[in-house]
Amino acid sequence: MTAGERGFVFRSRWHIGVAVGAAAGIAAALVLATAGSARPVAVDFAQFAALQTGSPPWTNGVAELQDNLAPVHLDALGQEALAFHIHQHLDVYVNGRHITVPAGIGIGATFITEVHTHRPDGIIHVESPANRRYTLGQLFGEWDVRLTGNCLGRYCGRLASWVDGKLQGGNPAQLVLRPHQEIVIAAGEPPTHIPSGYAFPVGY
Numbered sequence: 001m002t003a004g005e006r007g008f009v010f011r012s013r014w015h016i017g018v019a020v021g022a023a024a025g026i027a028a029a030l031v032l033a034t035a036g037s038a039r040p041v042a043v044d045f046a047q048f049a050a051l052q053t054g055s056p057p058w059t060n061g062v063a064e065l066q067d068n069l070a071p072v073h074l075d076a077l078g079q080e081a082l083a084f085h086i087h088q089h090l091d092v093y094v095n096g097r098h099i100t101v102p103a104g105i106g107i108g109a110t111f112i113t114e115v116h117t118h119r120p121d122g123i124i125h126v127e128s129p130a131n132r133r134y135t136l137g138q139l140f141g142e143w144d145v146r147l148t149g150n151c152l153g154r155y156c157g158r159l160a161s162w163v164d165g166k167l168q169g170g171n172p173a174q175l176v177l178r179p180h181q182e183i184v185i186a187a188g189e190p191p192t193h194i195p196s197g198y199a200f201p202v203g204y
Contacts, residue, residue, distance in 0.1 A: 039133070040133035040134070040135045040174065040176050041072070041073045041133075041134070041135055041137070041138055042135075042137070042173075042174060043071060043072055043073075043135070043137035043138055043140070043141045043173055044071065045137075045141065045146045045147070045148060045173075047071040048064075048068060048071055048141065048144070048146075049064070049067060050064050050144065051144050051145065051146050051153075052143075052144045052145055052153060053153070053154050054154070055154070056092075056094060056099045056100075056153070057099060057100050057102070058099070058102070058143065058144070058145050058153065059102065059144075060102040060103065060104040060105045060107075060117070060143065061105060061142055061143045061144035061145070062104055062105075062107065062108060062109075064144050065106070065107075065108050065113075065142060066108060068141055068142055068144065069113070071141055072137075072138040072141035072142055073138065074106070074113040074114055074115060074138060074142065075113060075114060076108065076110075076111035076112075076113065077111055077112050077113065077114065077129075078111065079112065080112055080125075080127045081114070081127055081128055081129035082127055083128065083129050083130060083131070084126065084127070084128040084129070084130060084131040084132070085126065085127050085128075086126045086177065086178065086179040086180075087123055087124060087125055087126065087179065087180065087200060087204045088123070088124040088126070088177050088178070088179075088180065088181040088182075088183055089122050089123055089124070089180075089181070089182050089183065089198035089200070090122045090123075090124055090136075090139075090183045090184075090185070091122055091182070091183070091184045091185070091195055092122075092152070092184075092185050092186075093184070093185070093186040093187070093190060093191050094152070094153075094155055094186075094187050094188055095187070095188035095189045096186075096188070096189045096190065096191050096192070098191070100120050101117060101120065101121075101122045101143075102117065102120050102143075103117055103118060103119045103120045104116075104117065104118075105117040105139060105142050105143045106139070106142045112127075113142065114126060114127060114128040114129075114132075114134065115134050115138050115139050115142065115177070116142070117139075122198075123200070123204070124139060124177065126177055133176050133177075134176070134177045135173065135174055135175060135176055135177060136172055136173055136174075136175040136177060136183065137171075137172075137173030137174060137175075139177075140173060147172060147173045147185070148171060148173060149170065149171040149172075149173075151187075152185060152187040153187070155187035155188055157188075158187065158188055158189075159172070159185070159186070159187050160185075160186050160190055161175070161183070161184060161185050161186070162182075162183070162184040162186075162194050162196075163175065163181050163182070163183055163184075164181060164182050164196055164197065165182070165194055165195070165196025165197070172185055180198075180200060180204075182195050182196060182197050182198045
């Protein structure tokens with residue numbers, strides 16, 4: 001092999017190596033860019049055998065939680081999983097009256113789901129073994145409270161939602177849960193003041 005031929009082989013291998021490295025870099029970038037980007041779950045409240053149809057306050061839905069796992073596409077975990085760990089705050093109003101978001105939504109006697117509440121403070125805990133897109137409808141499905149484009153529980157017709165003080169359109173059940181959102185759902189007459197933020201505890 002001549003010196004020129006050896007130089008050609010070297011250059012060819014170098015170009016192949018660069019191309020392979022670039023392809024690997026692009027693949028890695030795509031993985032990072034699409035992490036957690038699977039289509040969010042659309043909860044069909046017609047699938048639920050029993051929904052709370054009375055006036056609030058509403059219980060945490062734990063009596064039907066096991067049956068509701070399949071419709072909301074959540075899992076019965078043996079313990080909290082913190083690979084993906086974010087929080088939101090939820091305020092619910094019916095005709096201007098603040099409704100308590102109860103403790104224990106998504107927490108059964110022997111298991112816990114990826115989306116749950118610990119205290120009656122409105123804080124939603126998303127604690128999952130995988131980075132997925134979780135929605136507000138999944139929490140309401142566990143809660144056994146209907147949430148659609150125009151209904152909150154038994155209250156249908158006038159329904160509005162806000163995120164960080166900004167009025168939203170569409171079905172609030174399809175809202176993707178993201179870190180430190182202040183979410184407001186109001187049926188009927190909205191409150192005079194719409195919260196635009198929440199002081200999360202340190203570490204949340």
